[in-house]
Amino acid sequence: MGRWTVERLRARGVDVRLGTRLESAESSRTVLDDGTSFAAATLDRRSQTHPVVRAGDPPTAR
Numbered sequence: 001m002g003r004w005t006v007e008r009l010r011a012r013g014v015d016v017r018l019g020t021r022l023e024s025a026e027s028s029r030t031v032l033d034d035g036t037s038f039a040a041a042t043l044d045r046r047s048q049t050h051p052v053v054r055a056g057d058p059p060t061a062r
Contacts, residue, residue, distance in 0.1 A: 006016050021033035022045060030040040 006018070009016050017032065020036075022043075023031045023033050025031075025040070025043055028039050028041060029037065030043060031037045
């Protein structure tokens, strides 16, 4: 996630957590790999970018 995006989301009150792993998410209860637990109505999981996209030469379809 880009710095600009993180700044905008946080400015809107979104709790953005980078460098964490999701251990579980059940019945609106979320637990991270560091033991942090919190209620969450919405969960948006982003993983690392695919190597082809990172290299800057993704395939295109026409």
